[in-house]
Amino acid sequence: MRVGMKIGLGFLVVILVLAVMGGVSFYSAGNIADQVGGIDRASERMERASAVDKAFTEGVVALRGYMVYGREDFVKQFDDKMDEAIKEATALLQVVRPEKKAETEKLVANIKQYKTDIQGKLIPVAKQAIQEKNSANVDAAKLRGLEERSIQVGMTLVSVTEAINKATATQVAENRKIINERIDQSTATVGTVKTTTIILSIIALLLVVGISFFLTRMITKPLAIVSARLDDMANGHFDRDIDPHYLIRKDEFGDMGRGFDRMLKSMRQLIGQVSQSAEQLAASSEELTASAEQSAQASNQVAASVTDMAHGAEKQVEAVNDTSAIVQEISATMEQLAATAQEMSGKAGATAQATVAGQSSVDRAISQMKNIGEEAQRAQGAAGDLEAGSRQIEVIVGLISSIAGQTNLLALNAAIEAARAGEQGRGFAVVAEEVRKLAEQSEQAARQIKELIGANDNNIRNVVGVIGNTIQEVDQGVNLVGQAGAGFGEIRTLVESVTRQVGEISKALGEIAVGSQRIVESMKSVESVSRNAAAEAQNVSAATEEQSASTEEIASASQALAKLAGELQTAMGKFRI
Secondary structure (H helix, E strand, C coil), X not given: CCHHHHHHHHHHHHHHHHHHHHHHHHHHHHHHHHHHHHHHHHHHHHHHHHHHHHHHHHHHHHHHHHHHHCCHHHHHHHHHXXXXXXXXXXXXXXXXXXXXXXXXXXXXXXHHHHHHHHHHHHXXXXXXXXXXXXXXXXXHHHHHXXXXXXXXXXXXXXXXXXXXXXXXXXXXXXXXXXXXXXXXXXHHHHHHHHHHXXXXXXXXXXXXHHHHHHHHHHHHHHHHHHHHHHHHHHCCECCCCCCXXXXXXXXXXXXXXXXXXXXXXXXXXXXXXXXXXXHHHHXXXXXXXXXXXXXXHCCCCHHHHHHHHHHHHHHHHHHHHHHHHHHHHHXXXXXXXXXXXXXXXXXXXXXXXXXXXXXXXXXXXXXXXXHHHHHHHHHHHHHHHHHHHHHXXXXXXXXXXXXXXXXXXXXXXHHHHHHHHHHXXXXXXXXXXXXXXXXXXXXXXXXXXXXXXXXHHHHHHHHHHHHHHHHHHHHHHHHHHHHHHHHHHHHHHHHHHHHHHHHHHHHHHHHHHHHHHHHHHHHHHHHHHHHHXXXXXXXXXXXXXXXXXXXXXXXXXXXXXXXXXXHHHHHHCCCEC
């Protein structure tokens, strides 16, 4: 498997884990939002039902105030409160659940019926009783009859009143239950999200650490081995083979190892050939020098010396030709080595590009984790808004409790006035007692609602705290993935360093190739000199002076060739094969 594919698979695993984390967080955030929305809707329904109960109770209190004091402003207050109760009940009908539609419609109808019956039946009778009571000549029998009719009308409306109170109380209780259930569900969901996030974060951390260690080990170990062998080659040690394990790998490092092995073998062969050629060249130079000296000393034996010198010149030409061919082979081998080094440089560049692509994937994963954190912050803001709404409801409930207390005092005063009236105030005493009971019930209900809202505030604060913890966990996940990205940056730096070293080797091989070409040119020069020497040897019989000059030229050329051969042997002695 190629290095790029291994790195891609590692990042794919990390991205899949992050995607699972994001999906779980997104799904859980949606559930929490739905649950918070359910709490909001239930709170609105409970608020509407409480408003209906409050307006209806205040209307009943105003009616009883009219019955006790006979003031017309109480009638106006009764009408206003009944209209308000009908309005709130109609608004409740718009937000109530489908299965409660019929019950709420019946509630609206009962309030309207109650208002109609009071206006059409009870208030006219009560008005006559008040007028009779305030007249100069009070007819006690007529007044008693009117009071009994008022009581009878009131008794017929008791069932309607109870139905209205029961309906509003049921709405408040059911929505309170829904709120509690939603809060419990939200708490459970947040706990699940927290546990899941922690588990997935641990898994992601372990995967990132494991994959980073594996990829780092996979990349740095072969590079370290190649770097060490390059240092050995730079110091002239060509006698150490590369680890066979890296020659059978199927990735870019395997390609690089095989190319390096081919280059090493070619270099060994090249150095061996150059060393052998240098030895042959030295031997040929010594022979040429000896021949030149013998030719100078045996000037009297011109014919024999000419024959020997011609024979030596021919051997010299052949040796020079052999040396030139060997050096040309060396030059070709050096060019092949340079091409191999270029190929290694390309492979290292491809590895660097794959590392850059991996680092880009980590950056995208960090961006996704930040988006998840922003979603959790918006959920936290929604929970804060819900907490503010609960506080407003608590203020309204406090006002209801205060009104209930004042109503209780008013009922007590009415009872005292009825007691003073004696037999005639008995009906008012009954009304005052009912008012007192309603006031106590209202005050108790307000107290319960206040306690419930207090509990809701605590639960909402817990939800906000848990969401805040979730945001911190997401931030930690972002930091971990950022550390992984930094690790891949270090890998990229190592790959670039190897690429530079391979480029330097390629440059050095190119210089060696140029030097080999110069040696070829020198061999051609030597060949030319040798051919000239042979020609001079053939013509020496014609002129002795020409033979002497040719002998000197051959001696000089052989000395230069011997010096060049010595330098070449010294240079080759630095390399170990």
